[in-house]
Amino acid sequence: MNQVFLKKGQVKLYQVDIPLLDQNSILVRVDYSFISSGTEFATVAASGKSIFEKAYSNLNQNIQKVTGAIKENGLAATFALIREKLDTVMPLGYSCSGQIISVGKNVDGFFIGDYVACAGSGHANHADVVVVPKNLAVKIQNHEMLKQCSLTTIGAIALQGIHNAHHRHNDNVDKQNPAD
Structure with a gap:
């Protein structure tokens, strides 16, 4: 299978083995992997x-x-x-979506064939197949939204920022440019 890595400032595509499934994770065939123009380019x-x-x-x-x-x-x-x-080679990616091809024995609520959105650096990589802990995946009800669901992590990060700022639903928030 193919997977994208970063080595000494260069993005590389390597052929690697399919990752091993553990008891608490799911194995996902990736259909879409979101590339963040901010985080990943930085x-x-x-x-x-x-x-x-x-x-x-x-x-x-x-x-x-x-x-x-x-x-x-x-x-x-x-x-x-x-x-x-x-000299370390680092896997890239942290937000993807695809279809479950195997389920760890301690995983409840996910089944082979389910469509999921996956999150997590070191888990939801830019790869053909990923292993994701069950708590970093969510089922997708409408598989036609698979592409859009690949950016779920970005939305979660934004919501965490709102939470950390102690804002609530329907609050008015003014974003100011620090350069102003």
């Missing part, structure tokens, strides 16, 4: 920065992290850890 842009650009962007915090790691693990181990982190 992630791609940040991953393309050199080690010096990354270190300089948050210098004081990074110096503290590195000196702490050197004290705890030694210079060679810390250097190896930094190098490993820079």
